[in-house]
Amino acid sequence: MNEKPLSHQKKRTFQPEKLSPPRDFSKPSILLNNNAESAPIIIEIGTGKGKHALSFAATNPDRHLIAIERTRNKFEAFAKQASQQDLDNLTPVHADAIAWIVHAMASNSVAQIYILYPNPEQHNPNQQWLNMPFFEFLLSRLQEGGEIILATNIETYMDNAEQQADRVWRLPAVRQQVPADSQRTHFEVKYLARNESCWQLTMHKPTGYQTRFDEWTASE
Template sequence: MGSKNKLKRFKENETFDNVIQPTRQEVAEGFTFKGSWHRHFKNIKPIVLELGCGKGEYTVGLAKQNPDKNFIGIDIKGARFWRGAKTALEEDLENVAFLRTQIELVDLLFGENEVSEIWITFPDPQIKYKRTKHRMTNKVFLDKYHKILKPKGTLHLKTDSEFMHGYTLGLLHGLGHEILYANHDVYKNEGSPKEVLEIQTFYENQYLEKGKPITYIQFRIN
């Protein structure tokens, strides 16, 4: 994407009422919606997050399927989620928002027990050992998710990375967390939830064209 295109999207994001872009300092000093996201959505429906939302395909797709819930896509790359934010406005999806920030700040953005579900869709697997701290399902991140999730809150990991799938399964088993469902090839093996099969991201389509299996884990943090 050209720099002019990015700048245009950044400018347009500033005009979207479904895009929130706090500074790191604003988050550190006390984010305005932490613990009170109902003020943004003007309702008390359950909140679902998509972390590393990219173009926002899952945020928008899930919102269409579940009008009784609110969906927030989180990513630091605003030029990417611009597409999802624009689509949500064009289609009058009032249960969609996008938050431009670093995912490691998630426990400063949401209050205790404020979130019902978390989707992690095609994250960078950070395969090198020195990058372990950046894996979005490592213990530090799981602890952050646990802080903001309601009791029995559900997490979903959908990835093309066999490494990420195996690493996460091993960690969950080792920490005694509850694995509700796991599938190492969702399009060949039956049983995956419909939203796993019916909603596909831009990158997922690329992986499927290359014949890569798509994996999925649904779990709870004990």
């Protein structure tokens, strides 16, 4: 168990009950299957045109990736490619990730979460992922021992994320520089081709980690 109250419990509390379901919301069939032997669930937030999602699903047939993208034109480009590749372990979702996760995901149900090259929100730092109250809810959906992988080319964004992971969220985390030959996303390819540095922060949820949303469930 946590040795002392988490710092995030002093922060403004996220209010999931105030979020309406996304338009035309329905849970994917993979989430309706209660079989304990079903594939581990992976979530990608902000999948863009789907370069990482398509590659991940193709190379990890034993895992099921739910890839969420809010922007219509990016999602349509991604969905078209996903349809062509016909990967059974990939579920494209067109929605705001926060509202969708609130209404779709059960507590302690996600093995891994990818947030690759999010909007740096340099003029609105409160909207950076680890600065948001929602991050506590996101952690409640993550399994014990699960991990969140964040990548960015903005060093100050990574500095803040690393600090927040340690001081606020109390998460063990490893910061690494992304290899120059990595090609996970279109942004990553572009940044590395310009000889920019990119960083990755891998955060793990410890055994016994508690949030204020561990028992919270969206009403049907």
